[in-house]
Amino acid sequence: MTAPDSVVPELEIRPLPAGEYAGYRRRVIFACSKWDPQVGDVNTVARHAVVLNAAAAHRLARWAEALAHETQAMEMALLRRPDLHGDLALPRALRSALRRARGSWREHHVRVMRFDFHPTVGGWALSEVNSDVPGGFSEAAALPRLAAAFFPDVRPFGDVAEAVTGAVARRTERKGVVACVHATAYADDRQVMEFLADYLRAAGFTAVMAAPDHIRWRADGAECIAGKNEGPVCAIVRFFPAEWLPGLPRAAGWPGYFGDGVPACNHATAVLTQSKRLPLVWDRLGVPAPTWRELLPETTDPRRAPWPRDAGWILKPALGRVGEGVGIRGIIPRREWRAAARSARLFPRHWIAQRRFASRPLPCADGDRHLCVGVFTVDGRAEGFYGRLAERPRMDQHAQDIPVLVVEDQR
């Protein structure tokens, strides 16, 4: 489950200069397109930075790259095993669309994932992969750049947005229109797209904001029908969960996202490995997953774990995101736990039970905090760290974004 040696000395939480914080927060909002800096009563822009030493950064990057390699191998294997798609809790309409995608080849599409690591009392532990539409691009790319200015001995690790842009460019013959597909009613999704769009425009592309049904699929590609941006697209960057696609009208032709019309980031088949139930089919896939097995806590069907009486187990929805719905007894409000437990009992095929790891609290000026470092990979290469800091050991919408920096001269 965890790496053997202690990692805590390898990371440090440093306060940002108090007098600089207000300006920093404003720059985070505008330069990093961070439009949700306040959620309820929580300021989601941390007053601290995480500093990793080079060994820790290298270790996380190496693990993430190995995990990305294994995950893609599992994805390819799953494309040939539609009999397992039901076990992943994928809706029927998606399973049908996935059968159409069996001929997809991954070199045609950009592959971005984010692996979430947590410092524990025994080392680092992996909690999950955000495989379909990982968020946190600006937080991983721009936040560290802003924060690095306050500390002379650190630097950011990579630039995931630049890596995505480069990967799109390598898959397109010309600098045409890239459709940034998202749920347009969510300002916090638009912020993600705007941030990536700035990079795409700087690289010579025309980036347009589009809803998922603004794409019309043709035999030889795809077109955008968004107002004032009509025309063929050369690539699609999607920030709209694949499992939401069946909610679109059939006339929108959403199964086109499972075809190979244009290069995509990510292709909709990524939903195969988004399911938290992925570990439940490992043994039947015949694909080695040594890094996954080493780092992920024991994961099983809720019907096979003693979670109702053992607080050492947590519950996760198979297709949950941003920590919502994750049931951790004693950590989340009792009402939330009861809701999660009830749903897991009623719909066990849509949940997993996972052994709980002992997240190590890190001392900050305003109390102990729990850390998660999401490591982005683009086409299998580690390209950025996305840090979140929370009062309790669950990363949800109330977690703060914290820049992750690496001590200079050691990598």
Next chain:
Amino acid sequence: MRNEALFEIWAPADSPWAAWAKPALFATMRDTTAWGAPPIEQPETEWLPSGDRSTAVVVDLPGAAAVATGLALARRGYRPVPLFNGCDSPGMIVDVAPIARMLAAGAAALAETPLPHDAAPAFLLDANRLSNAHLASPGCYDNRWAVVPQDIPSAARLTAGGIRRVVLRAADVQDDLAHVLRRYQEGGLPVDLSAPGRDRPERLDVPRPRWLRSIWARLLVLAHLRRNAAGGFGALIPIPGSSGMG
């Protein structure tokens, strides 16, 4: 004026309530220097006592009228906090340009208005935020939005800031806002409704919305809207598999 500078005027770091200001419209509004300044109305604000630091205001009026009321309230000692969460985009179905123009036009006056650090907040909402569903059609940009409890301070936070009651300035109580106000009521903050055209605020009894405590409230709010050809909203999302991006 650059968008960031405009935001700084409307959300100054020294106000304890400015942290809730929504950046989405400020970040997406087009170049405000190209616009002519619209006439700034002087809405009547006698329905509130001047500089009452124990009363928070929620202004839910259509478009620029919400901003104009916020500016008028600033002159009476309240800190306007813009909560407009719809983006300015080509093909948008809720026209937020008048709001953006008024925010830009009123910025200079707001900057010169002396407001105490602990001025009570006046949260500004666009009453049109969920309108124009009939305009949603292929090619449109669906920028409708809903206000949810996470968008605004909790009753506990308001109380800790010295607030003892909330006044809603609106023609009526919209469904999404009812969830916010009900929580205030439950948290011990009485809510009064000040409807335009009436002399004085009247006590409001916000009924308990059916799914008030649901952790899926935000999704359900949005699910009432259509994820139709315009794209933004969705059919009801299956609960085990939903909750935004990872």
